[in-house]
Amino acid sequence: MSNILEVKKLTKKYKDGDIEVTALDNVSFSLPEGFDLAILGPSGSGKTTLLQLAGGLDTMTSGDVIISGQSIKNMSDSDISDFRNQTMGFIFQMINLHDFFTAKENVMLPMLVAGVDRAEAEEKALKLLEKVGLSPRANHLPKQLSGGEQQRVAVARALANDPKIIFADEPTGKLDKANSKLVIDILENLSHENGMSVVMITHDENIAKRFSRVIKLENGSVKK
Numbered sequence: 001m002s003n004i005l006e007v008k009k010l011t012k013k014y015k016d017g018d019i020e021v022t023a024l025d026n027v028s029f030s031l032p033e034g035f036d037l038a039i040l041g042p043s044g045s046g047k048t049t050l051l052q053l054a055g056g057l058d059t060m061t062s063g064d065v066i067i068s069g070q071s072i073k074n075m076s077d078s079d080i081s082d083f084r085n086q087t088m089g090f091i092f093q094m095i096n097l098h099d100f101f102t103a104k105e106n107v108m109l110p111m112l113v114a115g116v117d118r119a120e121a122e123e124k125a126l127k128l129l130e131k132v133g134l135s136p137r138a139n140h141l142p143k144q145l146s147g148g149e150q151q152r153v154a155v156a157r158a159l160a161n162d163p164k165i166i167f168a169d170e171p172t173g174k175l176d177k178a179n180s181k182l183v184i185d186i187l188e189n190l191s192h193e194n195g196m197s198v199v200m201i202t203h204d205e206n207i208a209k210r211f212s213r214v215i216k217l218e219n220g221s222v223k224k
C-alpha cells in the first residue's frame with residue numbers, strides 16, 4: 001500500500017531576534033492512503049506547525065514532506081499552490097469564508113481556480129452543500145449562517161477538487177456539541193466512503209479515538 005503522507009525528520013525552528021523556538025524536532029511518521037490520522041497534544045506542542053508544514057503552507061527548517069509520492073520541499077510557490085489546489089483540502093478553526101460570497105460561491109472558488117467551468121463548478125458545489133446538509137443555505141452569505149453552518153461550508157469547500165488528503169486544524173474548536181459531531185461525522189465518513197485521507201488536529205481524546213491512527217505530540221516531538 002502506498003503512503004499518502006510521509007513526514008521525514010521534520011524540524012521547524014522559529015527565530016525571533018535572539019530567541020529561537022524549536023516548534024518541531026525531528027518528527028517522522030507516515031500515513032497509508034485512505035487512512036485517517038488524529039494529531040493530539042497540548043497547546044504549544046507543535047500541532048499547527050506540523051499541519052502547516054505538511055500542507056506546504058510554511059517552510060521547514062530541515063527534513064522533508066512527501067505527499068502522494070512527491071516531495072514538496074523544493075517546489076516553487078506557484079507549483080506548491082497548484083499542487084495544494086489539486087491534492088489537498090484545508091479546514092481551520094478560524095473558518096475564513098469570503099464574506100461577500102454566498103455559501104455556494106465559496107465552495108465554487110477552488111474549482112474556478114483549478115479551471116473548472118462555471119456551470120460544472122456550480123453543480124458540484126450544490127452537491128457538496130447537500131452532502132453537508134446545507135442545500136437550503138446555498139445562497140446565503142456567511143454572516144447569515146451559524147458558526148456550525150459556516151464550518152460545514154468550509155468542509156464542502158475543502159472537498160471541492162476531490163483532494164487526496166484533508167488537513168483540519170481543530171475544526172470543531174469553536175463549535176457546539178451538535179455541530180462538532182456533524183463535522184467529525186462528515187470528516188470520518190470521507191475516508192470510509194471515498195478513500196480520502198484525513199489528518200485532524202484535536203485535543204479531544206474522544207474525537208481522536210474515532211480515527212484509525214493517532215499520534216501524540218509533546219514539546220515538538222512524537223510521544224511514544
Ligand SMILES: Nc1ncnc2c1ncn2[C@@H]1O[C@H](COP(=O)(O)OP(=O)(O)O)[C@@H](O)[C@H]1O
Binds near residue numbers: 043050
Ligand atoms: N510564527 C511563530 N513565531 C515564533 N514562534 C512560534 C510561531 N508559531 C508557533 N510558534 C511557537 O512554536 C510552538 C508550537 O506552536 P504551535 O504549532 O502553534 O502549537 P499548537 O498548535 O500545538 O498549539 C509554540 O511554542 C509556539 O509559541
Ligand SMILES: [Mg+2]
Binds near residue numbers: 047048049
Ligand atoms: Mg494550534
